[in-house]
Amino acid sequence: xxxxxxxxxxxxxxxxxxxxxxxxxxxxxxxxxxxxxxxxxxxxxxxxxxxxxxxxxxxxxxxxxxxxxxxxxxxxxxxxxxxxxxxxxxxxxxxxxxxxxxxxxxxxxx
Amino acid sequence: xxxxxxxxxxxxxxxxxxxxxxxxxxxxxxxxxxxxxxxxxxxxxxxxxxxxxxxxxxxxxxxxxxxxxxxxxxxxxxxxxxxxxxxxxxxxxxxxxxxxxxxxxxxxxxxxxxxxxx
Numbered sequence: 001x002x003x004x005x006x007x008x009x010x011x012x013x014x015x016x017x018x019x020x021x022x023x024x025x026x027x028x029x030x031x032x033x034x035x036x037x038x039x040x041x042x043x044x045x046x047x048x049x050x051x052x053x054x055x056x057x058x059x060x061x062x063x064x065x066x067x068x069x070x071x072x073x074x075x076x077x078x079x080x081x082x083x084x085x086x087x088x089x090x091x092x093x094x095x096x097x098x099x100x101x102x103x104x105x106x107x108x109x110x
Numbered sequence: 111x112x113x114x115x116x117x118x119x120x121x122x123x124x125x126x127x128x129x130x131x132x133x134x135x136x137x138x139x140x141x142x143x144x145x146x147x148x149x150x151x152x153x154x155x156x157x158x159x160x161x162x163x164x165x166x167x168x169x170x171x172x173x174x175x176x177x178x179x180x181x182x183x184x185x186x187x188x189x190x191x192x193x194x195x196x197x198x199x200x201x202x203x204x205x206x207x208x209x210x211x212x213x214x215x216x217x218x219x220x221x222x223x224x225x226x227x228x
Binding site: 041 | 153
């Protein structure tokens with residue numbers, strides 16, 4: 001079983017829609033949860049960072065962690081064409097070993 | 111914010127030759143850098159952890175003699191793909207941890223290097 005599971009998509013939504021991206025994981029010891037955005041042929045950039053359970057909001061982005069279900073989500077409100085990218089979840093327990101999802105490809109259609 | 115500069119962004123080399131990829135932390139000291147490999151539509155796979163002043167730690171299945179890592183200073187880590195073969199063609203990305211022990215942190219990534227071996 002993979003440490004992190006993420007639906008690769010592709011996901012296509014109209015501009016202005018609410019986008020929900022999700023990851024599940026198997027290791028209950030994970031405490032650090034991150035979402036990265038990766039544009040084509042570029043390195044990932046950190047979007048959101050959450051420690052332990054709960055919600056975190058930053059502008060149009062909301063990250064949720066449900067440790068009881070081993071399930072994390074990233075919501076994008078009022079999606080824009082510039083949000084079109086691959087979104088990677090990442091998580092881990094200690095400082096060095098983090099596990100990445102395969103990434104979900106998102107296209108926001110104008 | 112913390113920036114990691116990675117060069118080159120794209121390289122094409124002949125089979126059997128070696129290629130060096132550099133990663134520099136521009137405005138912070140990175141005692142530890144991580145090297146990843148990413149195939150199309152696949153996740154980032156950690157290859158090795160590079161520690162300044164000491165030998166790199168390689169993940170299982172990664173050939174140490176093929177992927178040479180040097181972390182000679184607090185701001186520079188290099189990955190050399192030796193005797194490259196077409197199957198080494200991939201997207202290589204470095205990253206560094208930002209923040210200290212117990213602090214909130216994440217990874218800062220380089221922009222990646224697209225290696226094509228012909």
